[in-house]
Amino acid sequence: MDYGKGDGTEQTGGGDATGIYAAARITYSGSVAGDGGTGNVTSSDVNWTPPPCWYAPYLGAKDFKKKMSKDIESQMNAPGMGGHAGAALSELQRHYEDEYGWTDTPGYKDYNVDKDGEGMFWAAVENPNEPDLLKRSSCNDLPFWVDNGEAPPPQYEEAITPEILAALAYQHMQLPDTEVSLAPEGTTKVNLPTWAWLDKAVFDEVQATAAINVPGFALQATTTAKPVSLKLEPGTADAETYPASGECTINDDGSIGEPYAKGKADRTPPCGIKYLRSSGNGTYNLQATITWEIAWTGTGGAGGDLPDGTFGSDQAVTVQEIQAINR
Secondary structure, eight states: OOOSOOOOSSSOOOBOTTOOBOOOOOEEEESBOGGGOOOSOEESOTTOOOOSEEEEEEEOHHHHHHHHHHHHHHHHTSTTOOHHHHHHHHHHHHHHHBOOOBTTBOOOBGGGGGGTTSEEEEEEEEOTTOOOHHHHTOOOOOOEEEETTSOOOTTOTTBOOHHHHHHHHHHHBOOOOOOOEEESOSEEETTOOEEEEEOGGGOOOEEEEEEEEETTEEEEEEEEEEEEEEEEEOSSSSEEEESTTSEEEBOTTSOEEOOOOTTOTTSOOSSEEEEOSOOTTSOEEEEEEEEEEEEEEEGGGOEEEEEEEEEEEEEEEEEEOOOOOOO
């Protein structure tokens, strides 16, 4: 039985002329994926995952009573509803109507309607982007009351916080699909150093914000991704990278690498590749992966770091043999 689950996460909680509010929904802004989809950031920490579910403001007391009492009544009247299931429903009804409670979970008198407008019942919300059903449905406590301006009871560890919002902003963040500048561009020669660089103008920090805002309760967090390095993977073992690690760090001016210019042909590029074999009739798939340093700030001065994120893009490179000229 699924009681009082909060709704999805892509719109603000809406109110009508009577002041009835739906479940609080999270809004996303800034550099985020469209239609509530997952962004393109890959966490460098394979053990880090966004929250699969959380608890958030759901309904005021009168609206909660209307919904919950109707749900309980329809379940009780369902065919074959007896035994343990019927007893559980009776306990649930007593919990919200007759102050029946247990350790750390006090009961309510008539769904707290005498406190309507002074707080909200909170309920579980599933992360729609979490593929694991068990994780997504792991916030399975009954809806609970929170007074306006008060923190949820401490046993509800998954109650929405700026840190949870920051992690959700991370999950939805969309990093720019930046193409690395190459010289020679597109087609290069065997044993000829190819210079690679990114200008600061196309390579700057991005931000994503997640917010929740209902009467008596508002939180937000902004997650910022700052580019710190570029890793080049040539697409073949027959190549050398500059530097040898393939990891080009950021310059003081926020750029990476150095643009090629006339007169630099005999120099080793600070960031680049040298292919040692022709790509024949095909191309090599050069992968350029940018590492982004992720941090967040939120309501009440909260803040911290999140695992670095990476995002890579592929570029086709043609490598030709240098033709010898016979005289």
